[in-house]
Amino acid sequence: MLSSLQERLQTVMVSGSKAEKVLASYMNEAFAELPFETAASIAAKARLSEATVGRFCRSIGFKSFKDLKEHLRGNEIEHPWLLGKRLEDLHTSSNEDRSDLAAGMEMEIAAVIKIYEMCGSVAWERAVERLSTCKRVMVVGFQTERGQAQYFANQLQYLRDGVSLLDLTGGNFAEALLTDEECCVVMFEARRYSRLAKGLAAQANDADIAVTLVTDSFCDWGQELADEVFAIPTLFNQFWDSTAQMSCFSNLLINSVFRALGPNVEDRFDKITRLYGGFTGHVGAADTQIFK
Known part of the structure; x- marks a missing residue:
C-alpha cells in the first residue's frame, strides 16, 4: 500500500514543474533511503539547489526537508537492508578507507530489493x-x-x-x-x-x-x-x-x-540451440556439426 507521502510524490510526478518532477521521482524511488539523506545530498544528486529542495518540501506540506525526514522516521519507513551473515561481515569489517564501499554495497542491496518489489505490480x-x-x-x-x-x-x-x-x-x-x-x-x-x-x-x-x-x-x-x-x-x-x-x-x-x-518456449530454445551449434558452436561440444 502506498504511503500518504508517496501518493503526494506520485501526483507531483505527473503534474509538477520540471524541477518538482525530478525531485518527486527521485524521492519516490529512493524512498527507503530518505531518512539518511540531507537537503544538500538530494540537491547534489538531482543537480538542483538546496533552496529548490526546500521549496519542494514546503509545496507538499512540510516545513523543510528535515521536517519531512522526521515524518518518515515516525510514521512510514522501515529499515531497508536485508544483510545475511557474509554481507554483514563485509559491512562491519570495512575500515575508514573502505567506508564508501560499504555504503555503496548497502545501496546496491536496497536497489535489488526495490527491483524485486516491482514484480507483480x-x-x-x-x-x-x-x-x-x-x-x-x-x-x-x-x-x-x-x-x-x-x-x-x-x-x-x-x-x-x-x-x-x-x-x-x-x-x-x-x-x-x-x-x-x-x-x-x-x-x-x-x-x-x-x-x-x-x-x-x-x-x-x-x-x-x-x-x-x-x-x-x-x-x-x-x-x-x-x-x-x-x-x-x-x-x-x-x-x-x-x-x-x-x-x-x-x-x-x-x-x-x-x-x-509457457512450456512451448522449450521448442524454440532447442531450435535456436541447434542453429547456434551449427553456425558457431560451443567450447567442448565436439559433436557439433558446423553448417557449410
Whole structure:
C-alpha cells in the first residue's frame, strides 16, 4: 500500500514543474533511503539547489526537508537492508578507507530489493502481457544503455519471434513508427538523456505505440510519454551513475515473460540451440556439426 507521502510524490510526478518532477521521482524511488539523506545530498544528486529542495518540501506540506525526514522516521519507513551473515561481515569489517564501499554495497542491496518489489505490480503485469503477445517488440537503448538494450533483445529472442533491436543509424525509426503490424517499444535510457530517446517516445505516443521505459530516478519526461516507467536506482556512492541494476531488472522481466509464454518456449530454445551449434558452436561440444 502506498504511503500518504508517496501518493503526494506520485501526483507531483505527473503534474509538477520540471524541477518538482525530478525531485518527486527521485524521492519516490529512493524512498527507503530518505531518512539518511540531507537537503544538500538530494540537491547534489538531482543537480538542483538546496533552496529548490526546500521549496519542494514546503509545496507538499512540510516545513523543510528535515521536517519531512522526521515524518518518515515516525510514521512510514522501515529499515531497508536485508544483510545475511557474509554481507554483514563485509559491512562491519570495512575500515575508514573502505567506508564508501560499504555504503555503496548497502545501496546496491536496497536497489535489488526495490527491483524485486516491482514484480507483480500493475505496470509490471501489463508490460509482461504486452511483451508476451504483441506481434512485434522493438527494443532500443541510447548512449551507454545500448548494451542493456541489446542484452534484453537477445534474451527475449530466445523466448519468442518478432523481437528486434531498433536501428539507430537510419535516423528515422521508421521500422517502429511506420509499421503496419502491432508493435511496442522497450526503451533503456538514463541521464543525461539523448534527444533521440525523448523524441522517439513522443512520436510513439502520438502513434499509439505502447512504450515501456526503463530509466533512472531522475527522468522528468517519462511519465507523460510512456505507458510504463520503471525507475531503476543508479546512485551507489560511485563517481558515476551506474546502470548495472538494469540487468537485474531485465532478467526478472524476461523470467516473467518466460512464465507467461509457457512450456512451448522449450521448442524454440532447442531450435535456436541447434542453429547456434551449427553456425558457431560451443567450447567442448565436439559433436557439433558446423553448417557449410
